[in-house]
Amino acid sequence: MGETLGIDLELEAQEKSVGPFRADILCKDIGTGSWVLVENQLERTDHSHLGQLLTYASGLEAVTIVWIAARFTEEHRSTLDWLNKITDESFRFFGLEVELWRIGDSPAAPKFNIVSKPNDWSRSVAQAARAIDESELSDTRLKQRSYWDAFHQALDKAAGPVSGARKPQPQSWMGYSIGRTGFNLGAVMIRPKRQIRAELYIAGDLAKSFFHLLQEQKQAIEQELGYELDWEELPTRRDCRISVYMTKVDPEDERDWPRQHEWLAAKVNDLHRAFLNRVRELDADEWQKERQAGGATGQEATEI
Template sequence: MPLTNKPLLGRLEKVDPRTYWEREDIDFTPWLALTENIQILGDTIAIELEVEAQEKGVGLFRADILCKDTATDHWVLIENQLERTDHIHLGQLLTYAAGLNAVTIVWVAKRFTEEHRAALDWLNEITDEEFNFFGLEIELWQIGDSAIAPKFNIVCQPNDWSKRITGVTKILQTSNPSKTRQLQYEYWAAFQDFALTHATLIKPTRPLYQHWMNIALGRSGFGLCAVAIVASAVDSETQSYANNEIRAEVVISREAKAFFALLESQKTEIEAEFGEPLTWYNNLEVKSCRVYLRRAANLNAKDKWAEQHQWLVEKLDRLYKVFSHRVKQLSLDSAIATTIPSEPL
């Protein structure tokens, strides 16, 4: 078939990063720290990131960018260089990680040497599943006179399978997992698989031997949580141990009481947008607050898991849609003000 009426295809051309970012400290790092750009990096490594600080002091040194993983509230350290990787930056990266107690370390460079790629692979192998090392190469591309586009390429990353095996081995070495803990792990592994193919907004995290899975909501100190309670734990509605239940939750862990009050002031609008009533839980003896839905569920009936996972995914997706933009707009000053009693006249 002749292509005479077809538009011409452009040709991708690689652009030297130094032509766009002359210096790392005053050009590249501030660019990467912008919300829309850190999202590109976060999408590449499948972590939702929120920038906490630039040029963060660590002893005599300064780390480039410090972020929070909004799903876990763990620290993520990003170190940049617009040249080939070198030993100096590797040493700085490890020094910063130790000083900041970061659990995810991202090294961004123009090009990785085989030696430094192997070093990050080795660190991923010898550390447990709580620590993660990523190596990314930054590229710029252009088609004709179009805008220049950035692209991050993963050159090394944690081996999820080996880390999961390491974590399982550690548990088996210290104590045999109970039937309940084994059931929890299998439940979340199946939920992860289901959510990856059925969820539209949420991103499931790694399954663990526990009754919950944390999921990012878009801001540190706030998160979604999928909960699956077996009969050995208390039912939140009846306060008994007779039933199993699953819950889809919004969890507030930072300045929780003040932020909860701000959200609760929007309760009518929130529940109208969500489409059904929510449980607003603020226990004065507990620092965190929760907004959730729950339903009874038999976790031992594996043939019912798909139905339960469908319910969790549907509710969590809707909670994300309703709450994600709201929590990003909450002001800490306003939140604190709501908890300070007015002066008497």
């Protein structure tokens, strides 16, 4: 769904209370920090779900609302179009029809078709959803915020190009600028896999093109760093990342935080030094021309 909408999403909650109702899925737009509420309806759209969407919109100050259904009636599609027209830029309404598709012998996968979207889809949300109240933070979220607070102290101590002068967030990642839209350095904790990760994250419609241009410099970059990177094209997603991992670690073990943070600070600064100028000099037209000249091959998708 995030790939279809062009939004990088992080799951926040299921069955989230909004007034007397419960939203099916609550996500966070990683790019803006704003809420994305998803209402699922595995049948034709009806007035009851439309009323719930309006309740969600009134219950939050700024939100993207996604209505997923097997089929939209013309009346409900036109209603979403009207809502996008009359509301200010704090709100975005999307209508998605879901299908199942199979490529060759692969397992069936959902395919989303956009039937309604904001008039100016690329506009930025003016204001993130209301800040999370301290009382609403779980123990996990509080621990995450403490983790990044300590990490920022390690960044400042390292005195590298990446500054720790940022407000720690109660989430599993932190992002840092590298001077070009669509590119961010990231520090990530992956608690279920007992990993932490430093990365260059590449987002946007040209992410694949930029990724391949950087990959052509793989040998020089890794030689400069002195270690290998994971070049993750993420074929099922729009975005890509280039990363390095520390494994067999427990981000919840505060006694081990100094070691983890020293490693993360070193790697985030390494990536900044290695990629700063390379990112600025990227020209996607170069890769697009090479790709078009080489032709394209693929396998047709069949609907089931």
